[in-house]
Amino acid sequence: MKNIGYILLFFVSMCFMSCEREYMPPPLTEPQYKGKAANITIKQLKDRYATLTAPTLIEEELIFKGIVTGNDESGNIYKQIYVQDETAAINIGVEQNAVYGRFQVGQEVFVNLKDLYILKYGGELQIGLSTTNANRISWLDFQEKVQLNSWPNPANAIPKVIELNKLTDEMVNQLVEVKDIRFSNGGKNPFSSKDATTNEEIKNKDGNVMIVRTSNYSNFSQDMLPLGNGGLVGILGRFNGTWQLLLRTSRDIKSFDGQEPEGNKPVSGSFFKETFGKGTYPSGNRPKINDFKDFDMKAPVKYTEELGSADVRSVSGDNGAHVWLPANKESNLKITGINTRDKGDVTLNFQLTANLFDATAAANLNQIQVKVNGKLMNIPSKEVSNAAGDNNKWYTISIPNIEQSNNVTIEFISKSDLNKVGFRLDNIELIGGAAGQEVIIVKGDKKR
Template identity: 35%
Template structure:
């Protein structure tokens, strides 16, 4: 009797084992992370087409059409040099998107593709740099400011796509930039070669560690005596670091503020000044 019972148990286990293994295999597949791919969303407008609708500084406008743009994130808030915003870029241009959240880089890091539903958003500018946000308000001084998209509405307007997309910086000179609000280089990832900090700035730090001054502007020069402004936030994690003394390449996001052309780095890896200085 005992032997018969054992034989029955063995037969039962032998019969059930393949099913158990199959069930475990199914569960394993279910638990695997999703494939790194983009959602099937129709893109109906380029960033250049969107920005072309902007009529000029201060002409904020609501977007009422059901349009979608896409772009790869080229700047986020990870280092603190960009505050509550990301910058996205496609083949035609780039635009900042204002987000009312902290550590947004955890969901929207550099290299991630996003799809932006434009209906309900507002197109505005800050000092001449066109931006996307939500609604607007006037400051005490009477300036019109673009509002940020609340965190609870991120998914309503922004659909996340694939990670690890690369955008090569465009090698430019200061002459390529202009005060034209529709300059296609505005907000794009750019690279300036053969530049250096001014002689009087080489002992300074990127920002003001005491934060008494919220941001610092530096004038960068190349060997042809051409210059451009580098702007750094004193709230950036690298604010207390000293600027490098050499000459070389600087990568960053170009923008304009009240007629001044500027470049903002994402972090100090964008500053590659390892060559000997020239004397402009």
Template identity: 30%
Template sequence: MKKLKIITMAAVCALFASCMGDSYAEPDANAPAPFGNNELTETNVITIAQLKSRYATYLATDYRDGDSYAKVADDIKIKGIVTSSDADGNIYQELALQDATGAVIVAVAQGGLHGSLPVGTEVLVSLKDLYVGNYGKQAEIGVPTTNKNGATFVGRMSRFTWDRHCKILSTGNKVEPAEFAVGSNVTTWSLDADGGRLGILRNVSFKSSNNPKVDSTFADANGGAGSVSWTLNEQDGKKVIVYNSNFAKFANSRIPAGKVDITGIFKRFNNQWEILIRSLDDIKSAEKTDPFKGLPGKGDGTQGRPLDITRALAYAKLNKKDATPYYIKGIISQIDEVSLKYGNARYCLSDDGTTANQLQVFRGFYLNGDKFTSASQISVGKKVVILGTLDYYEATSTPQVGKGSKIISIN
């Protein structure tokens, strides 16, 4: 009897398998996406930058001062690639979308968005009848939301509304974070244009949190609704913070010691950058980068290997707004002014002492940073090593050593 039951069950299984056929075993890769509105077409598509330009007035208005959002009446659409993930709970009920021109946040009252819209998914968004506005000056797409105080601003749309307005175009697109800054360098990103982008801040270290109870973890897993923000040693804490939700899966993980590279969504909150990491994989030990890689000339800017003028000129012309002081060697080729009133000098350096391919030294000081007391302390033809920052004076298109440099040696 037992043997008969086994044979019968095997026959039933074989019957079901034959009925299911090949289509069950091998899904159709060309079938429409099971999420979103597959009826949407790629017509009237504008860039994210163009969208921000159209609604610039609303994006710049605080909700307490006037209308901070507007309904989209035209049949326009945007395309963007998802760069955010809510899998670890640090990003909540929103998506960060970006194209080649900028980024925008889409507010959706739905959890688990990473399931249907993982990082690298390209979506088409129909904007007609949605609202474009800002939350803390961060550009956002959603619907009007009223808080407990009666103030209205753009907030989360329902998942049903979102489902009608989006279409998945492709998946698996690779998105590389753009460089926000390195170390203590000031970023060149624009709060208006770049808020919401996927970025990376290199070679920084954690300083302190805004919560006296939290001194070694990202957030407080037992703190309830809320967040913990961390400042960084190398960046202005009033301008750049790392924002962590108490509900993030990594809330009670320890803050790493030493220098790290931080990848995340760089959101705007008024005049501050908030970095939202998506998971602990977004924080890695700092990679050593060579800012002079590929540039002509010699040197790495250290005292043992100062930059020659060829390389210093090439780097200054990049206009990276780098606040790092570098050692630079050259021959004084021209002296424009030695100010005994202010104790500084304006002169030029070149590799060969001629006036070709000169680097201007703007208001530099004498040995060890002392003030000049005599014009004869420097002269054309002298070989010097100086320590100063490299920048590019855009008004006159002049690569230069910024003011405040000092001579290390002269002979």
């Protein structure tokens, strides 16, 4: 009877598939794995290769057993499957469309890693072939390396219930469920724009947020984001340190109540802070902004400096790094991708110190200009000088009433005709629910 059911599934699926997608029918007899026993768990595998920096060929015959938890059924996952055991999860790339017909959710598989590669993408480990397009394994090799065992059973793929503020490394790529959350743009936006993969924000009652990432090729991309409180199931990913949820199909959307919020609880306190880390960058090792990799804030936040003048430095006795804006040169540190929506009244804080080494050196802190979404901020005059003891003294500048937007751009601009001494910039911070009435400048020690 099971075989008859699978045959019917095959013909029904073929009727509804578009001509552009290939479909892999399920096997007609119950698969039985007859290879070697598993000798490693997914966590043990990931621990073994945690520090790799380049794609690495697996020469040892390592075999793990797991359950398929994610595939390309809706098109939101593309040319890969996610496999999970009781310890961890990992994704495997395959050069084939519509693999979901054969590798269904709940399917037990044995994965032989010999002659495959383990590599990092976005800072996270995955399995593939480094010598192929996008590291994907050919369909022929994939079926040899990833073998089915028994019929798929959806009950094998049970999501782990998580809280947005309690995420750990072991959860990367696992099937999870989040409850009592709402979409910030629920009832307003579709899951994705028509021409690009789109990030939408969910948040819980405490103001913790996460990205839900949806491909414009998924079959639910133009569905409206649900309104109100509800739950979601999906694959919990992490890209360059930023957590994101990947829905497998529209069935992963669970029971939203459709109610408008009585009032969003704004996130109070600091929600963005860039310190440029605690690394040391002496002369000869001062990366330019476009080359620097150790920013505190990760994607979708992006840092650029078009003119290549500013760099990251450290000075003796200082606690960590800062940005150096050199004298007599044009430089422009631009930070994009900051979300200030639903954060209450937002204040921008940052710290400046002028290079006043010479006894007669003097400057004004407003010689470093600031723009928010292209609008020049009004920073009051504040003279500093060596004679007044201001050399290497840090000042905190606070700018209130920052624009509410999903994508705020902040620019720190140094002009060659204004900056004649050189400035150090550090501790760029955005604070929600704490805006004052005017720009203030406070002298104080540098704090991290």
